[in-house]
Amino acid sequence: MQFAISEGLAQRFIYTDETGSTNTDLVAAASAGSAADWPDFSVMVTGNQTAGRGRSGRDWVAPAGSSLFVSVLLRPSDVGIDKLSWIPLLSGLAMASAVASFAESSDVRIKWPNDVLIGEQKIAGVLSELLPDLSGVVVGAGLNVYQTQAEQPVDNATSMAIQNAAPNSLDLILAKYLQSLRKHYESFVLAKGDAVASGLQAAVTRNCSTIGREVRVMLPGGEDLFGKAIEIDATGRIVIENSAGEKVAVAAGDIVHLRHNIA
Numbered sequence: 001m002q003f004a005i006s007e008g009l010a011q012r013f014i015y016t017d018e019t020g021s022t023n024t025d026l027v028a029a030a031s032a033g034s035a036a037d038w039p040d041f042s043v044m045v046t047g048n049q050t051a052g053r054g055r056s057g058r059d060w061v062a063p064a065g066s067s068l069f070v071s072v073l074l075r076p077s078d079v080g081i082d083k084l085s086w087i088p089l090l091s092g093l094a095m096a097s098a099v100a101s102f103a104e105s106s107d108v109r110i111k112w113p114n115d116v117l118i119g120e121q122k123i124a125g126v127l128s129e130l131l132p133d134l135s136g137v138v139v140g141a142g143l144n145v146y147q148t149q150a151e152q153p154v155d156n157a158t159s160m161a162i163q164n165a166a167p168n169s170l171d172l173i174l175a176k177y178l179q180s181l182r183k184h185y186e187s188f189v190l191a192k193g194d195a196v197a198s199g200l201q202a203a204v205t206r207n208c209s210t211i212g213r214e215v216r217v218m219l220p221g222g223e224d225l226f227g228k229a230i231e232i233d234a235t236g237r238i239v240i241e242n243s244a245g246e247k248v249a250v251a252a253g254d255i256v257h258l259r260h261n262i263a
């Protein structure tokens with residue numbers, strides 16, 4: 001596969017025809033090598049992932065050549081570790097913008113924290129992992145590009161092909177993603193990780209279809225939280241207001257959008 005445009009947008013660019021997981025590979029490589037070997041904005045891409053990983057311990061499965069599987073290593077300097085929770089949201093925003101540039105008439109939005117949806121159907125997901133020595137974050141994204149509906153692992157998933165928005169090559173959509181990721185990332189780093197000052201919080205909020213919706217949040221401990229999603233706070237948490245009017249800020253969880261209609 002050719003990635004002539006995308007290669008020029010990365011600090012280091014590695015393409016393999018097949019691997020287990022680009023996230024696993026990039027975390028391992030960056031942990032074993034030096035920061036000079038694996039600089040900020042190192043990118044790994046593969047044509048086929050045999051052990052792709054999703055959020056909450058799920059698998060990420062797609063037929064060979066049907067999808068974009070990409071991981072980017074980010075080493076934001078002068079950004080405190082408490083701000084790194086914004087990185088996956090930043091990636092979701094960049095992917096939503098890349099998808100929207102091909103599917104302009106469609107309703108491309110983010111489901112908090114970083115799923116990309118067209119309407120209510122998922123087209124992309126993000127898995128972000130901190131390096132064990134805390135010196136960087138690997139942010140991995142999977143985008144459904146050429147799959148048919150029959151090739152989707154679940155019913156509420158879609159692809160760019162299904163949306164009549166397939167790019168002529170994976171290089172084109174990857175380049176859009178990397179350009180958007182770099183733009184938002186540079187503003188974020190320039191603001192020393194202040195997502196409010198950099199405009200990241202506002203941009204994610206504007207593009208997030210979860211805000212204003214009645215939701216179920218499946219918390220990591222197995223409990224459910226029900227309520228209305230009212231905002232994304234300054235640390236990237238989603239704030240849920242329950243029926244008693246209490247507000248709970250959630251840092252991690254899987255969201256289900258319940259009703260379309262909001263009061």
Ligand code: BTN
Nearest residue numbers: 021023053054055125126140142
């Ligand atoms: C999710 O929505 O559950 C996140 C999916 C993330 C998948 C990508 S594909 C590239 C990278 N390598 C992985 O093993 N996972 C991420």
